[in-house]
Amino acid sequence: MLATTSGLAYVLGDSIDTDQIIPARYLVYSMTVPEERAKYGQYALSAVPIEQAGLPEGGIPFVGEGETTSRYAVIVAGENFGCGSSREHAPFALREAGIGAVVAASYARIFYRNAVDGGFVVPCESVENLTVAVRTGDEVTVDPDSGTITNHTTGQTHALRPLGDVAPILHAGGLFAYARQSGMIAAR
Amino acid sequence: MTLTEQILARASGRDRVQPGDNVWVNVDTLLTHDVCGPPAYDIFKREFGEDARFWDGDRVVVIPDHYIFTEDVHAHRNVVALRQMAAEQGLKHFYDVGTPRYKGVCHMALAEEGFNRPGEVLFGTDSHTCTSGAFGMFATGVGNTDAAFILGTGKLWVKVPPTLRFVFEGALPEYLTAKDLILHVIGEIGIDGATYAAMEFDGEAVYALPVHERMTLTNMAIEAGGKNGILAPDEAILDYVRARTDVDFTPVYTRPDAAYQRTWTFDAAQIEPLVAKPHRPDNRAAVREVAGTKLQRAYVGSCTGGKLEDFEAAARLLRGHEVRIPTFIVPATRLVGEQLKTTFVGDESLHDVFVNAGCHIGDASCGACLGGPPDTFGRAQDAENVVSTTNRNFPGRMGSQGAAVYLASPLTVAASALTGVLTDPRDYLN
Numbered sequence: 001m002l003a004t005t006s007g008l009a010y011v012l013g014d015s016i017d018t019d020q021i022i023p024a025r026y027l028v029y030s031m032t033v034p035e036e037r038a039k040y041g042q043y044a045l046s047a048v049p050i051e052q053a054g055l056p057e058g059g060i061p062f063v064g065e066g067e068t069t070s071r072y073a074v075i076v077a078g079e080n081f082g083c084g085s086s087r088e089h090a091p092f093a094l095r096e097a098g099i100g101a102v103v104a105a106s107y108a109r110i111f112y113r114n115a116v117d118g119g120f121v122v123p124c125e126s127v128e129n130l131t132v133a134v135r136t137g138d139e140v141t142v143d144p145d146s147g148t149i150t151n152h153t154t155g156q157t158h159a160l161r162p163l164g165d166v167a168p169i170l171h172a173g174g175l176f177a178y179a180r181q182s183g184m185i186a187a188r
Numbered sequence: 189m190t191l192t193e194q195i196l197a198r199a200s201g202r203d204r205v206q207p208g209d210n211v212w213v214n215v216d217t218l219l220t221h222d223v224c225g226p227p228a229y230d231i232f233k234r235e236f237g238e239d240a241r242f243w244d245g246d247r248v249v250v251i252p253d254h255y256i257f258t259e260d261v262h263a264h265r266n267v268v269a270l271r272q273m274a275a276e277q278g279l280k281h282f283y284d285v286g287t288p289r290y291k292g293v294c295h296m297a298l299a300e301e302g303f304n305r306p307g308e309v310l311f312g313t314d315s316h317t318c319t320s321g322a323f324g325m326f327a328t329g330v331g332n333t334d335a336a337f338i339l340g341t342g343k344l345w346v347k348v349p350p351t352l353r354f355v356f357e358g359a360l361p362e363y364l365t366a367k368d369l370i371l372h373v374i375g376e377i378g379i380d381g382a383t384y385a386a387m388e389f390d391g392e393a394v395y396a397l398p399v400h401e402r403m404t405l406t407n408m409a410i411e412a413g414g415k416n417g418i419l420a421p422d423e424a425i426l427d428y429v430r431a432r433t434d435v436d437f438t439p440v441y442t443r444p445d446a447a448y449q450r451t452w453t454f455d456a457a458q459i460e461p462l463v464a465k466p467h468r469p470d471n472r473a474a475v476r477e478v479a480g481t482k483l484q485r486a487y488v489g490s491c492t493g494g495k496l497e498d499f500e501a502a503a504r505l506l507r508g509h510e511v512r513i514p515t516f517i518v519p520a521t522r523l524v525g526e527q528l529k530t531t532f533v534g535d536e537s538l539h540d541v542f543v544n545a546g547c548h549i550g551d552a553s554c555g556a557c558l559g560g561p562p563d564t565f566g567r568a569q570d571a572e573n574v575v576s577t578t579n580r581n582f583p584g585r586m587g588s589q590g591a592a593v594y595l596a597s598p599l600t601v602a603a604s605a606l607t608g609v610l611t612d613p614r615d616y617l618n
C-alpha cells in the first residue's frame with residue numbers, strides 16, 4: 001500500500017524543468033548534513049518565474065520567506081514535469097519541502113525514474129491535465145493505489161493512470177528496497 | 189531490431205528485446221562528476237556498507253567539470269569528496285582538478301579518452317550522457333540512486349525504448365552546423381516529442397558531419413525528452429575510437445528488420461540557421477525571423493558547443509573583426525583549449541583570432557552553461573539577452589533569473605557577436 005497524501009495543492013504549468021525545481025547553484029550543498037539539507041526544501045521551486053508560480057493566479061511562492069518547508073503537500077502540474085538536468089536533487093528537494101505526491105499530466109523520464117528509484121515522491125500521472133480543475137490552495141487527497149485525486153474544495157474526483165511497471169518499486173519504497181525484496185542484492 | 193534494441197538485448201543476455209520490455213542490463217561504464225558523484229557515493233555507502241567496494245572500479249570514470257574555477261567552498265568540498273572516493277576505491281579513471289590529468293567537460297573527455305565505444309552500455313549521472321550515443325552505443329543519464337545501484341551491482345533496469353528515426357538527406361550546406369540540425373528536430377517534435385524514446389540519426393548530411401559534431405546531435409536528444417540518441421558507427425567513428433583505446437568492442441549496425449516507431453525525413457538544403465528562443469529548446473525560429481534582436485552577451489562553450497569544431501566555425505567569422513558585445517569562449521576540455529593555440533585559420537591561431545576580436549577566453553569546464561556559483565566565468569548576471577552555443581535555455585539556466593537565452597550554432601553566435609544583434613551567419617559568410 002502506498003500512503004495517501006492529503007493537503008493543499010500547488011499548481012504549475014508545462015515543462016517545469018529541474019533547474020526551476022532546484023537551481024544549479026544550490027547543488028553544492030550536502031544532501032546528508034542536516035542544516036545544508038534543509039536548503040533543498042528552502043529553495044525548492046525557487047526558480048519558477050513568479051507569474052507562473054502557483055496557478056492560476058501566479059505570484060504565490062512555494063516556500064515562504066525564511067522557511068524550509070512548504071505549506072503545500074501536493075504538486076499538480078501539466079505536461080513534461082521535471083525535464084532537463086538529471087539531478088536527483090529535484091525530487092529530493094520536493095520531498096524535503098514536504099511534498100508527498102506529484103500529479104502531472106506527463107513526466108520527463110529521468111525525473112520520473114529518480115522519484116521512483118529514490119523513493120522520494122510518488123509521481124502520479126493524471127488522465128486529464130488537471131491544471132484547471134485544481135487551483136493552488138485547494139484541499140486535495142491523492143490515493144495512488146486506488147488511482148484517484150480528490151479535490152475537496154470542488155468536490156470532484158479525478159482519475160490517475162495506473163502506476164504500471166514501476167508499481168513494485170514504489171510499493172517497496174525505492175530501487176534498493178525492491179532489489180532486496182526480490183533477492184537481487186543481499187538483505188540486511 | 190534497431191541499434192538501441194540490439195545493444196540492450198546483448199547487454200541483458202537475450203536474443204531479442206522489444207520496446208516496452210523491462211530488462212536488467214550489464215553496465216560497461218559508469219560516468220560521474222563533481223555534482224552527483226559525492227551524493228551517489230553517500231547512497232552507495234548507506235546501502236552497501238562503509239567498506240563496500242565498487243562492482244568494478246576500472247569501469248567507473250570520474251570527471252569533475254561542473255563547479256571548478258570558483259571560490260565557492262561547498263563546490264570545492266565536492267571535489268575533495270571525489271578525491272576521497274577515488275582513493276578509497278582505488279579508481280584509475282579519475283581526472284582530478286589541479287593536476288595534469290584534469291580534463292574539463294565530462295562528455296567530451298569521455299570521447300577523448302576512449303571511453304565511448306560502439307555497442308557498449310554507458311550510464312552517467314548527467315542528463316547529457318546521451319552525447320556518447322554518437323559512437324553507436326547506448327548511453328543515458330541517471331540519478332544518484334541508480335548510479336549507486338550500478339556502483340554496487342554493475343546492473344540497472346531499463347525499459348526498452350521505441351526508436352524514432354531522423355534522416356537528413358542531401359549535402360550539408362556550409363552555413364549549417366549540427367546545432368542547426370538538432371534545433372530543427374527539437375522544434376519539429378517539441379520538448380517532450382521523444383520522451384522515453386531512442387532518437388536515431390541517419391542520412392547523408394549526418395554522416396558528412398565530423399565525429400565531434402555528431403555528438404552535438406545526440407547531446408541534445410534529452411532536450412526533446414529522449415532516453416538516448418544514437419547513430420550507427422562508420423569508419424570515421426571506428427578509426428577515432430581505435431586511436432584512443434585498446435579495449436575490444438563489438439559494434440552494432442543498422443539491420444533490415446529494424447522497426448521504427450516513426451521516421452522523419454528532412455532535406456538539409458531546406459534548413460536555415462536556427463535559434464531556440466527563450467525559454468525553451470523547442471522554441472524554434474529561423475535566425476532571419478528574429479534578426480536584429482538586441483544582445484548583451486555571447487557565449488561559445490559547453491558539451492554541445494565547446495568543441496574544436498565550434499571554435500573553428502566561430503573563428504571563420506570573427507577573424508579580422510571585433511565583437512560588439514562581451515563574448516565568452518570556454519573550451520569544453522583542456523585539450524580543446526590547447527588546440528585553440530595549435531589550430532590556424534590562415535596564419536592566425538584560433539586563440540589569437542579570439543583575443544584579437546576582443547573575446548574573453550576561459551578555462552575548460554562547464555562554465556556558465558548551467559549558471560553555477562555567482563563568480564562563474566561568463567555567467568549571465570542581469571536581465572540580459574544572451575546568444576549561446578549551449579543546450580538549455582530554461583529560466584535561470586545560465587545564472588540570472590532575468591536573462592533570456594537564445595540557443596544557436598557557433599556560426600550564428602559569432603555573427604551576432606560582431607553586430608550585437610541576432611544575425612544570420614550567411615550575411616557574413618557571403
Ligand code: SF4
Nearest residue numbers: 293490491554557558
Ligand atoms: S557543459 Fe552544460 S550541459 Fe554539458 S555537462 Fe556541463 S553543465 Fe551539463
